[in-house]
Amino acid sequence: MTNANLSYVREEMLAPQDPPLGQTGVIRWLRENLFSSWLNAILTILSVWFVWTVVSHLFPWFYNSIWSGGSLNECREIRDATLGEGASAACFAVISDRWQQLLFGFYPSDGYWRPILALFLFLGSIMPVLFAALPRKLLLGTAAAPFVLVWLLWGGSIWVAVSVALGFVAGFIAYRVVSSSIGSSLLAILAAIAAPILYWSVLHGPVSGAFSGIIPIELPKVQSKEFGGFTLSVIIGIAGIVLSLPLGILLALGRQSNLFLIKYVSVGFIEVIRGVPLIAWLFTASLLLNYFLPPGTNFDLMLRVIIMVTLFSAAYIAEVIRGGLAALPRGQYEAADALGLDYWLSMRLIILPQALKISIPGIVNTFIGLFKDTTLVVFIGLLDPIGLAGAIRASTDWQGIYWELFIFIGLMFFIFCYSMGRYSLYLEKKLQREHR
Amino acid sequence: MKKTIFLGALTVAGLAATAASASTLDDVLARGKLNCGVSTGLAGFAAPDANGVWQGFDVDMCRAVAAAVLGDPMAVEFVPTTGQTRFTALASGEVDMLARNTTWTFSRDVDLKFEFAGTNYYDGQGFMVPTSLGVSSAKDLDGATVCIQTGTTTELNLADFFRSNNISYEPVPIETNAEALQQYNAGACDAYTTDASGLAASRATFENPADHIILPEIISKEPLAPLVRHGDNQWGDIVRWTLNALITAEELGVTSANVAEHAAAAGDNPEVNRLLGTEGELGAMLGLSADWAVKAIAAGGNYGESFERNIGSSTPIGLARGLNALWTNGGLLYSPPFR
Structure with missing residues (x-):
């Protein structure tokens, strides 16, 4: 029985091995x-x-970038001296030489702080709108911001801006008074339109003049012609974005209206504006209007462009929001009616919050498109970053330089557009528009 | 019918525009600034420098007029215009004059209702080819591919030239000058054609300018001229005679350096005296001060000085005077006399 100790299986465990190399x-x-x-x-x-x-190909070009030098030829000399003849090197000296121009155009250089401060003020004043967690009182600051920003950018007496703002206050008060005393909302709206117009045509001049006489607070005036570069793009873009959203909402509601006139005016406006390329509208603004306006009227070209861009993007926004309105179940409208809300209340409290939530990606998409479309103003002789790139290239120092300028411009646009895109993602997540 | 009404409205608006505008000179004096339409950027002719100050040959023309009228060469509001917007800007009164290397042609003068104030640069269409192509005359370009900007008169001139010389070519149509140069440098075409001044300016910026030559043939006439609106002859005269004053100053040897000295007192040369207002009433006839030409010359120098500083052989652009030399030196510059 000597074999009794033999076992058929191992008694000790094998040490674990590494898996095969593959x-x-x-x-x-x-x-x-x-x-x-x-x-x-x-x-x-x-x-x-x-x-x-x-x-x-690209890495050495970027890695060898030359940041100092006053002209393309100097760049080439520096490159030949340090890297050897014909080496691949970017000449970003053009950016360090001309970055002020690309950012501010011909804005007076001692006033560069004004557009910068204006941008931060704008960002600050838009915060209460973008982030609901902030106290609602801050919205008052948001309402004041447009006047402060215009004053900051174009200069002049602060009392002109204050007095213009007072016109809106007058309209608001007129609306409150009429709607509480008479109770007719149509009359109240008419009063709210009439009061500011009356105020501006009669009192605006004396009021602003009187205050400027007493407490003169003035910034040096800057003409629209002096705006250029990214300042111009951002101003046109932001003004277009801010103005086109309310206009687009009104147009979308108008298109759904039961009132014949309002409905077909909205449809006609949207289809006509949307059916013609933006560049054609810009040419209309810059060329055709000149013939129709009486000579000597100085209707600011930048203002004309802002109006055209706003109308154009409002038509697109209207259609995006119409998509949101159409996506709401019929029951939502009926529920609003059943609660006894009037048209404006039901829109404000029930329909629009849901419709806008659905439309967020489309709206932001339109805004990003609008911001990038501002580069089209180069065709009517406004010096936006692309136009300035051409002008910089036209100086004998920098003729023949392409990629460096376009890379810089592209990067700046990317920063703006990407942040807008990220905000839209944040908003979507927060509002959780999908039905869970 | 509707179209007629529309056109009628346009005409009325146009007539109203003509009737309502006061004299341009009064407008400029009241405003204290000259609105001058320039290119959005053309090397040597008009471009903002690093400080945002416009520089160039066309810009000097604006500054000379501003100096003559307002006494201050910096009292100019430069309005950048594109090829499309330039004529409307002038016709609508947005600018008082246009100095935007615009070719003086019959239809622009007569049909578009502008008044050209004399040629300030005689240009012409030329060809640039790589030296390695071994071509010395445009007539050797049989079968060549040629880069050309679309929608310009250069395109038509090119077709005319090749047809009249019975040789063939293959056009490579391209939108902008910058793009055309990229294509040419990449070897997409054997030759590039545009105005000779533009060719020279572009060639100067190449890595190796010596590898490219500009062929001797000039196949078209491109007289570039400052222009104003029809109908205000006094203003037209001011621009025309400011240009003539700059040309005459070069002819008479009056420069920005010695103009003050010449203007201090009447000298021996009666034409210099008349030009600088120390004798006669020429300034008053234009409705300007007696020393209008002194200020215009002091602003950017006489024609030759401005040429040398902006586009002449000492600059990277390096254009020779050529046709733009004085008539006494075999060029075409010939100003009517100041008397």
Whole structure:
């Protein structure tokens, strides 16, 4: 029975071993993701080759960038001296030489703080609108912001801006008084329109003049012609965005209205504006209006462009919001009626909050498009960043430089558009518009 | 019918515009600034420098007029205009004059109702080719691919030239000058054609300018001229004679350096005296002060000085005087006499 101790199975455990080399770590990942079949292997190799070609050309160009020098030829001399003849190097000296111009156009250089402060003021004043967590009292500041910003950018006496703002206050008071005493909302709206017009045509001049006489607070005036570069793009873009949203909402509601006139005026406006390219409207603003306006009237070109851009984007916004309105179930409208709300209350409390929530991606999309479309003003002779790039290239110092300018301009636009896109994502997440 | 009404309204608006505008000179004096239409950017002719101050050959013309009228060469509001907006800007009164390397043609003068105030630069269409192509005359370009900007007179001139010389070519149509140069440098075409001044300016910015030559043939006439609206002859005269004053000053040897000295007292040369207002009443006839030409010359120098500073052989653009030399030096610049 000497064999009784023999066992058929091992008595001790085998030490665990590493998995085969091909089934672990990087190699496994590579095999699964990049070389899982012949086709994928070929595609992988081709992609790597492509990426390598692009990077190997672009990296030295960026890495060797030259940031000092007064002209393209100086750039080339520096490059030849430090890197050897014909090396690939970007000449970003053009940016360090002309960045003020690209950002501010011909804005007086001792006033550069004004557009910068205006941008921060704008961002600050828009915060209570964008983030509901902030106290609602701040909205008063938001309402005052447009007047402060216009005064800051164009200069002049602060009392002109204050007095213009008083006109809106007069309208608001007229609305309150009429609606509480007579109770007719139509009359109240008419009063709210009439009061500011009366105020502006009669009292505006004396009021602003009197206050300027007593407490003169003035900034040096800046003409619209002196605006340029990103200041111009951002002003046109922001003014267009801020003005076109309310106008677009009104147009979308108008298009759904049961009133014949309002409905077909809205439809006609939207279809006509949307059916013609923006560049054609810009040419209308800059060329055709000149013939119709009486000579000597100085209707600011920048204002004309802002109006055209606003109308154009309002038509698109209206259609985006109409999509949101159409997506609401009929029951929502009926529920609002059943509660006894009038038209404006039901829109404000029930319909629009839901419709706008649905339309957020579309609205932000339109705004991003609008902001980038501001570069079209180059065709009517306004010097936006693209136009200034042309003007900079026209100086003998920088003729023949292309990519560096366009990369800078592209980067600036990307920063603005990307932040808008991120905000829209944040808003969507917060409002959770999907039915869970 | 509706169209007629529309056109009628346009005409009325146009007539009203003509009738209502006071004299341009009064407008400019009241405003204290000259509105001058320039290019949005053309090397050597008009471009803002790093401080945002406009510089260039066309810009100097604006400054000379501003100096003559207002006494201050910096009292100019430059309005950048594109090829499309330039004529409307002038016709609608947005600018008082246009100095935007605009070719003087029959239809622009007669049909568009402008008044050209004399040529300030005689240009012409030329060709640029790489030296390696081994071509020395445009007539050797048989079968060549030629980069050309679309929608310009240069396109038509090119077709005319090749047809009249019985040789063939293949056009590569391109939208802008910058793009055309990229294409040319990338070898997409054998030759690039545009105004000779533009060719020279572009060639100067190449990495190796010596690798490219500008062929001797000039195949078109492009007299570039400042222009004003029809109907205000006094203003037209002011611009025309400011240009003539700059040309005459060069002819008489009056420069920005010595103009003050010449103007201090009447000298031996009666024409210099008349030009600078130390003798005669020429300034008053224009409705300007007696020393209008002194200020215009002091602003940017005489024609030759402005040429040398902006586009002449000492600049990177390096244009020779050529046709733009004085008639006494074999060029075309010939100002009527000041008397």
